[in-house]
Amino acid sequence: QVQLVESGGGLMQAGDSLRLSCAASGRTPMTYAMGWFRQAPGKDREFVAAAGGSGGSTVYADSVKGRVTFSRDSANNMVYLQMYRLKPEDTAVYYCASRERVAVSRYVNDYPYWGQGTQVTVSS
Numbered sequence: 269q270v271q272l273v274e275s276g277g278g279l280m281q282a283g284d285s286l287r288l289s290c291a292a293s294g295r296t297p298m299t300y301a302m303g304w305f306r307q308a309p310g311k312d313r314e315f316v317a318a319a320g321g322s323g324g325s326t327v328y329a330d331s332v333k334g335r336v337t338f339s340r341d342s343a344n345n346m347v348y349l350q351m352y353r354l355k356p357e358d359t360a361v362y363y364c365a366s367r368e369r370v371a372v373s374r375y376v377n378d379y380p381y382w383g384q385g386t387q388v389t390v391s392s
Contacts, residue, residue, distance in 0.1 A: 270294040270381040272364045277386030280354050288349040288386060290364030298342040301372045303379060304349045306360035306388075313363070313376050317349060320372035327372055332358075354390045361385040 276288040292298065303318030317338040319326040326338050337350040347364060365379035373379070 270366045270368075272366060272381060272383035274362060274364050274383040274386040277362060277388045279389045279391065282355055282390055282392050284354045284390070286351045286354060286388065288351070288362055288364075288388070290347045290349075290383060292345045292347065292364075292366060295368070298340065298345055299370070301367050301369055302340070302347050303365045303367075303373070304338065304347075304362060305365055305376060305379075306358075306362045307385075308357075308360040311360075315374040315376070316362070318372050318374060319347075321370040324370060324372055327374060329374075351388075354388075356390045356392045358388060359390050361387050 271293045273291045280286055300321040304316040305313050306316050307313040315329050316332055317328045317336055319338050335352050339348045363385045364383040366381040367379045
């Protein structure tokens with residue numbers, strides 16, 4: 269089992285920067301792929317960014333590419349999503365997710381472990 273706890277969300281203004289954190293515990297989560305997803309009201313959960321395990325590749329959604337950076341601190345079992353130049357359309361609940369595979373994935377259904385989410389609201 270893997271446990272994930274997100275933090276760092278809040279009420280922001282367009283153009284701000286924000287860093288989301290995810291604390292992971294349990295069965296060696298840092299060895300495997302991890303991802304960030306988001307869900308806006310009335311919409312499906314969507315992919316934001318993910319990285320493969322053990323130093324694997326990092327991938328980003330086109331909608332955020334160039335404005336977000338995924339990073340991992342394996343020594344402390346933390347992953348981060350640094351977000352820049354926030355837009356109102358970035359408003360969503362952001363979730364950290366983990367899968368017991370090394371290969372990176374953009375797909376919600378490939379991740380069995382999820383945190384409770386952290387709300388990010390961006391005003392114009």
